Amino acid sequence: MSLRTTDVAPRPVRGQFNRTALIGYAAFLALLLYGLAHTYWALGADGFPFGADDANPEYSAFQHVGRDRLAPWIAGGFLGSAAVALLLAMPGRRRIPTSVLMGASVFSAAAVLCTLADFRLLGNLAYVFMLKFSAINWTVINQLFAVVSVSLMVASAVVYQRRTSGACTRCGRTDAGAGWTSPEAAARWGKRAAYTAVVVPLLYASTRWAWALGFPLGISDELWEAGKKDHLWIAGAALATMGALGSLLTLGLVQRWGEVYPRWMVGLRGRRVPISLAVVPATLVSIMVTIAGVMYIRLHFQGAFDNQKDDWGATVPEMVWPVWGIALAAATLAYYFRRRGVCKRCTRR
Known part of the structure; x- marks a missing residue:
């Protein structure tokens, strides 16, 4: 037989x-x-x-x-x-x-x-x-x-x-089929996750940009004046801009330039982007963003913001960060599923 x-x-x-x-x-x-x-x-x-x-x-x-x-x-x-x-x-x-x-x-x-x-x-x-x-x-x-x-x-x-x-210890695949981890399925749900991971940090950044431009969005005039004297809003806008730029890089998880270096990258254009170059930093950021969001939610339930009800712009946007972190983690996982190819251990696709 x-x-x-x-x-x-x-x-x-x-x-x-x-x-x-x-x-x-x-x-x-x-x-x-x-x-x-x-x-x-x-x-x-x-x-x-x-x-x-x-x-x-x-x-x-x-x-x-x-x-x-x-x-x-x-x-x-x-x-x-x-x-x-x-x-x-x-x-x-x-x-x-x-x-x-x-x-x-x-x-x-x-x-x-x-x-x-x-x-x-x-x-x-x-x-x-x-x-x-x-x-x-x-x-x-x-x-x-x-x-x-x-x-x-x-x-x-x-x-x-x-x-x-009985699954492959390297890739997790079995003979039963890929299912939701297949490249085709990952492309569908990964795109939704990636767009979510782009929108959430931009909502947060908009408040910090408004403060730097002189609009006390979501905070009292007193708090805005105090931060203005110490130049806090300029620093906050700089950090928010870094987050916004990072969120735009998330689009690389669902765009071609996230898989193949674009033409303007002299010396690298046309080459395939290493999977780890996208997966490792995106995973780290997703963990830290989720941690930060959970902290703000925890502080809210501990009553740390009870005296800042007029300053919701300083705390509420951060409470949505777990959505950002989870969406980024999902988009990263989908990117990995789409690009991992044939497993070197079990030879499954």
């Missing part, structure tokens, strides 16, 4: 297992080290970066919680996450249901993104491009490490789910 080609397991590419397994072990190591660091701080050491010890505690979800109460909880959370990451990284299938391990990974990531991290990650990214490094402080560095750690954990959970379900 002859075997069909689909009955034969694809031959692994050299180093493929090591690369996928490395994600899980990297997540385990990062989470373990950070859990031990918080244990160190819980025992009384200096340098705790969150809560009341934050460089800017007014942005923190634990503004009035000191190190003695907060550090042990964070240490337990990261050490527990490290244990889950190790289970995900080790070869074979665990007795714990996959859905439980996946849920634990998502919960850990959500806890970090919604409580420990905030808009300063996005703000510092903008300042780096403006060559202003003074705003980068110890708390922001810790936020970045925490976000990277749980992001690696989620990536490891995705690899584990693929491995235990």
